[in-house]
Amino acid sequence: MSKTINCPLCQRKVAEPELIAGVSNTHGGAFSQTSYDLVHCRDCDVVRLDPLPTEADLDILYRQTEQFSDDLYTDDSRISSMLEYYGHCLENLGLMPAGGEASLEVGAGFAWVSRAIKMRDESVVTIAQDVTDECSEKCAWVDRYHVGLLDTLDPGQKFRLISLTHVIEHLRHPAAMLVELAEKLSPEGRILVTAPHRPIGWQPGGDVQTWLDYSYLHVPAHIAYLSREWFDITAARAGLKVVHWDAGHEDGQAFEAVLGVDPDARSSWWARLKKKVGQG
Numbered sequence: 541m542s543k544t545i546n547c548p549l550c551q552r553k554v555a556e557p558e559l560i561a562g563v564s565n566t567h568g569g570a571f572s573q574t575s576y577d578l579v580h581c582r583d584c585d586v587v588r589l590d591p592l593p594t595e596a597d598l599d600i601l602y603r604q605t606e607q608f609s610d611d612l613y614t615d616d617s618r619i620s621s622m623l624e625y626y627g628h629c630l631e632n633l634g635l636m637p638a639g640g641e642a643s644l645e646v647g648a649g650f651a652w653v654s655r656a657i658k659m660r661d662e663s664v665v666t667i668a669q670d671v672t673d674e675c676s677e678k679c680a681w682v683d684r685y686h687v688g689l690l691d692t693l694d695p696g697q698k699f700r701l702i703s704l705t706h707v708i709e710h711l712r713h714p715a716a717m718l719v720e721l722a723e724k725l726s727p728e729g730r731i732l733v734t735a736p737h738r739p740i741g742w743q744p745g746g747d748v749q750t751w752l753d754y755s756y757l758h759v760p761a762h763i764a765y766l767s768r769e770w771f772d773i774t775a776a777r778a779g780l781k782v783v784h785w786d787a788g789h790e791d792g793q794a795f796e797a798v799l800g801v802d803p804d805a806r807s808s809w810w811a812r813l814k815k816k817v818g819q820g
């Protein structure tokens with residue numbers, strides 16, 4: 541029998557992942573290792589670093605180094621193209637909160653989505669969260685910029701829109717994040733996720749060089765390149781469903797996913813949970 545492992549991304553017992561390539565760090569720093577294996581799980585179709593970077597590695601990346609000094613984040617044409625793209629998402633994917641409703645931008649940085657929302661409706665309550673305070677004083681379009689982990693937010697507050705734009709690929713446990721966010725979603729709420737997907741034209745078993753040339757191959761910052769399959773598996777566990785998926789962004793190098801509450805999944809999940817704690 542072939543060897544099986546527990547996939548850290550889809551959290552299932554799966555065949556050993558396929559090795560794509562050995563990859564060296566693209567980012568300087570005192571990380572736990574200088575190279576990783578880039579592997580593909582055939583079960584959830586996710587490409588990820590193996591082993592996963594440690595919590596200490598992530599601390600070096602996000603709390604000890606300045607991330608937003610690059611001109612990319614202050615250049616006028618860059619700003620207008622970001623706002624145009626997120627505005628397009630808000631208007632065309634059913635994401636725009638109504639007046640008085642709240643939005644949450646996770647790992648917000650300059651909080652592009654909050655800014656695009658405020659350009660359309662001043663009365664939406666925009667909340668941004670990040671683990672560093674680098675941008676917290678620079679975002680007039682955010683009503684409350686929360687510096688700290690998500691679990692320090694008011695647990696009772698519900699959001700019409702939760703966005704993670706180029707954030708989820710940095711997480712060791714993206715499934716746990718979606719479960720946590722699902723609890724914060726209003727019944728009509730939506731979660732918008734954008735992130736790197738894979739190099740143009742790459743398929744499992746395809747050309748290794750495309751990964752080595754991929755502009756989004758950031759080692760060890762980008763831990764996992766998620767897939768439609770992974771979102772389907774994870775959404776079901778979180779009481780959510782995928783209502784939109786488009787992996788054609790940036791010529792297929794990035795994806796956008798929109799998740800909404802799935803009343804059926806949620807009720808069966810509750811049923812299982814109750815059974816587990818002996819109430820069913």
Ligand SMILES: [Zn+2]
Nearest residue numbers: 547550581584
């Ligand atoms: Zn997997």
